[in-house]
Amino acid sequence: MNLNKSTLKTFAIILAISWTLITGVAHVMATDTQKATFAGGCFWCMEHPFESLDGVISVVSGYIGGHEEAPTYKEVSAGKTGHAEAVEITYDPDKISYEELLEVFWRQVDPTDGGGQFVDRGSQYRTGIFYHDDAQKKAALASKEALGKKRIFGKPIVTEITRATTFYPAEEYHQDYYKENPIRYKFYRSRSGRDDFLEKHWTKDGKGIKQTTWTEEELKERLTPLQYKVTRKNGTERPFDNAYWDNKQEGIYVDIISGAPLFSSTDKFVSGTGWPSFTRPLKTADIDEVEDSSFFMKRVEVRSGHSDSHLGHVFTDGPAPTGLRYCINSAALRFVPKKDLKKEGYEHYLPLFE
Template identity: 55%
Template sequence: MKAMLVFLGAFIFGICVFILIKNGVEKDMTPSNSGKETLKLFNVTTKSYEEIPKMHKSESKWKETLSSEQFHVTRQSGTERAFNNEYWDYKENGVYKCVTCGTDLFLSETKFDSKTGWPSFWQPVAPENIGYHEDNQFGMRRVEVHCARCDSHLGHIFEDGPPPTGKRFCINSASLKFEKTSVVPIKNTKFEKATFAGGCFWCMQPPFDQVKGVQQTWVGYTGGHQDNPTYEEVCDGTTGHTEAIEVVYDPSEVSYEELLEVFWQNIDPTTLNQQFADKGTQYRTGIFYHNEEQQRLAEESKSKLGQSGRYSKPLVTEITEASIFFRAEEYHQKYYQKAPQHYKNYKYGSGRASYLEKMWGDKVDFK
């Protein structure tokens, strides 16, 4: 009888701990100092991607290192005067870097005369070095461009640029500093995107981040009908979106088929509108293809897995065309680095880790 009471007590205690962990994680997602956020950014000098820490400073610290105009543009999203700035007609050969953190942003060979009076480029040195968000100021709907490392405002992107991209990155000179070089090699690697939904997006980022050939990942929301949803709105289940991950990868290093394997090995494809402890359409699993080849490979992989005998129930993971991917709030990005203990508690407490270990064994990293 005593042994039975001890067992029942331990069982009830375990349930209470899981509930507390789950609630605590969802209600208090402020990152701890135990995990430092890092980014993979392209370095023109070394011609390679490097892992560097995200830069955060107080406004007072930025004011100590920036001129008044630089501060106005980069930290207050200001705009300098056209035709009256340092680089609008500059023609030297070299690299344009972020004035606040030194990140490589644009190459001189992608610069062109847009007749606007601001420096204009048709592509950045690498897609990971810059970020975007919607700007609805002044009654206009534009897309703002910012430095991925320090979030400094750079300018805006427009769809009226020259070939081969058709893009015009209209950038403030005050947000740039130029470094002259004799030869600047352009990064010609053609990266591709893959988009997956596997329940809680915290748990989907680590397995893809460690794959060789994956350049960058973001977690966010897709597949719904609401623009720019917040985490709270998606959690309500009314936006139609599901938590998802966007993967930027180099197809010369890792194939889409290999990414599909990583995806299948980190989800339960037999549960509809649910992944482990999380229930609702916002936790449905899905593969969102970006072209016909991805669609073909996704359908083939699902069919093959369904016929493998690994699962006793049919696979319900949806395969649909990719739509707009809305990046989640910054505190969700690489949450496993920002709050490693919370992340670990949730992954094990939700039942995800034990299920994956049971289904896939040593093929999956459970850390």
């Protein structure tokens, strides 16, 4: 039977409508399920990270965000439709939150690339978050802002956040491609540049930030003159004239360059020196202590183990329980208040304040 393009389009539109109706009915029947839609370049690479999560019911590859009804893969990949390759995720919010899905999404993509993803170029391979309600929009915007503050990539986050429109499921042979064609999938992925990028910025488990490596020129652009002087030139800011010396809010202090957690307000005390002072770091493994003989005196310098930034010095005239005083420059730190810990991905430090 020969079918012209118009007929095929009609069938595709009917299929899309049927898909919407079927999933809508399923949503009514199981009111505890919700949808999330993300574009992250080639959709083959976006299925597995989500399908492996507890609470995710299904992941479907498809197209969204364009002007063409019922697009085909050939049309989308040619960049003629305005659509992006994407995945539509059905999940149980009682088992996994939308915020957790956002965290997984950011760890699969290069959110600073506005021209595509890795070897795949063009707007059809752009990154995007397509929200389904105002709560998702708010969460997506907050997570984007939080990621930008962590300064992981050295470039602005350009991922678009827009309202979800009609999602068109891709052709059947694209669904679960990594399972159905494992050899071809591994060959493509290994040469796409995606894994190299992710391995550069994230730890092996995909949850932590790797040690930051930026050029000095990049750091000069990213930091204020004072922040650069303190962190890269071992400078010292003026006492009683800096951001955090008198800060009494609950929260944690992170590396201004890498975003690595360094100190907590629970260990902060009033030293009378005019600089933020702490009895101990959050994790000693994240702090390097080195002998400093500058200015004709012997001191112990404190540096960040993640960015090799100068933070300050540690002295033995602190209060109990450690007897130590970590005297730190505000310019080397960024404060994350308690109320923003979850939003910025530091929620595992919330028990410190309970």
